[in-house]
Amino acid sequence: MVHDPWLKWVDWLSVKWLLVIILPQWGYIILAGGNALGTKWLSRTMRTIKFIPREEIEDKRWNGCVHYAINGLPYAYTWYLDNVAEFWDGLVWGDYEAVFPLVHQTVGSTKMLYQPALASQLGLFSLKPIDKRLMTEFMEAIPAEYSVWDFNLNSMNLPTIDAPQYIPLSSTYINLQPVYGEQQERYNKTVVDALKKTETLSLKIKQDLKPEIVVEHFKNTTGKALNLPESAYHSMLRIIYQAQHYGVGGGFGIYHGDKLLASTFLLYSRVANLNLLPGLTADSLDNGAYALIDLFIRNSAGSMRILDAGPFQTPAVTEIFKNYGGEKLEYFKVTKGELGNLKPHGGFQRAKTKNSPWYMKWFR
Numbered sequence: 001m002v003h004d005p006w007l008k009w010v011d012w013l014s015v016k017w018l019l020v021i022i023l024p025q026w027g028y029i030i031l032a033g034g035n036a037l038g039t040k041w042l043s044r045t046m047r048t049i050k051f052i053p054r055e056e057i058e059d060k061r062w063n064g065c066v067h068y069a070i071n072g073l074p075y076a077y078t079w080y081l082d083n084v085a086e087f088w089d090g091l092v093w094g095d096y097e098a099v100f101p102l103v104h105q106t107v108g109s110t111k112m113l114y115q116p117a118l119a120s121q122l123g124l125f126s127l128k129p130i131d132k133r134l135m136t137e138f139m140e141a142i143p144a145e146y147s148v149w150d151f152n153l154n155s156m157n158l159p160t161i162d163a164p165q166y167i168p169l170s171s172t173y174i175n176l177q178p179v180y181g182e183q184q185e186r187y188n189k190t191v192v193d194a195l196k197k198t199e200t201l202s203l204k205i206k207q208d209l210k211p212e213i214v215v216e217h218f219k220n221t222t223g224k225a226l227n228l229p230e231s232a233y234h235s236m237l238r239i240i241y242q243a244q245h246y247g248v249g250g251g252f253g254i255y256h257g258d259k260l261l262a263s264t265f266l267l268y269s270r271v272a273n274l275n276l277l278p279g280l281t282a283d284s285l286d287n288g289a290y291a292l293i294d295l296f297i298r299n300s301a302g303s304m305r306i307l308d309a310g311p312f313q314t315p316a317v318t319e320i321f322k323n324y325g326g327e328k329l330e331y332f333k334v335t336k337g338e339l340g341n342l343k344p345h346g347g348f349q350r351a352k353t354k355n356s357p358w359y360m361k362w363f364r
Helices: 005-013 035-045 059-068 078-084 132-141 180-184 189-201 211-220 230-245 282-286 291-300 315-323
Strands: 018-023 027-032 049-052 088-093 098-107 110-114 148-152 165-175 204-206 249-256 259-268 272-275 306-308 327-336
Touching: 049 132, 059 078, 059 098, 078 098, 078 230, 088 132, 098 132, 165 315, 180 291, 189 291, 204 291, 211 230, 211 249, 211 259, 230 249, 230 259, 249 291, 259 291, 272 291, 291 306
Parallel strands: 110 148, 272 306
Antiparallel strands: 018 027, 049 088, 088 098, 098 110, 148 327, 165 306, 165 327, 204 249, 249 259, 259 272
């Protein structure tokens, strides 16, 4: 359906010619005839990228775009961003066909864009393939008032313009498309031995671990080396409760008797399952806690998803995923301006919005 008045006008004309007007300051505008040709070209060229403050963002449309995006990740949902960033706004293309969150703070007199600690990849999310032109347009649409950039794109956002500095980063993931039998063939000896040990120790897996237990165990294990503020753990609790409310996540733990050896919260999206809060120690690995990842693989094998190691990829977490046949996923950090000693003071405070978050259980 054609929504733009310009498109309706051209569609009504049904002319059979194509006129291109070059406007250097705006790019170019195409007036075209013919229903299919006119609509196709004008829908791309007439719709602009808009900067929208958080309080004016329509949650349903934004979250719908993130969910159905070819590269959708839970980090970009409004309810997730509200819990990991004190201030954020967005760039929106067309009728929420592509979105780009801008997490920002003012440090002194400097306005900067930064990456929240609980979200490893943000950037551009789109319902359509992200080509060089679309990526460039979004990067150039970032308001000039943000003089310092220090944020991460996602794995489908490639460098396009020369001004910022692009720093390569990497994540580890397990491809869940092969069926479980094929997955097992990729397990190395460490995993095979650990799973055998699990059987001898009679370890028990709990699949409805309470949020408080998940966060506390993460804080006392992996979190010890991260130096996160207490407010970050409060944000984790809010994220978990909201994810459970929308049916897009669950807490998991593995016990030896009454002792919790390993735990995590798995956050689901259409294209990825995120290992959000891995609570792992060397002792837990020695006692067969590899069974936890094996469970995730078994439950989702044969799907069109990946199992992502998540935002806290410590050496231990990375090693575990590699032992399961995990692969490297590259993405980029973008920096611009003089960062110096500037650091976002964080806050992990939930933004006040006029719209309630949106998600549906059957999206899982």
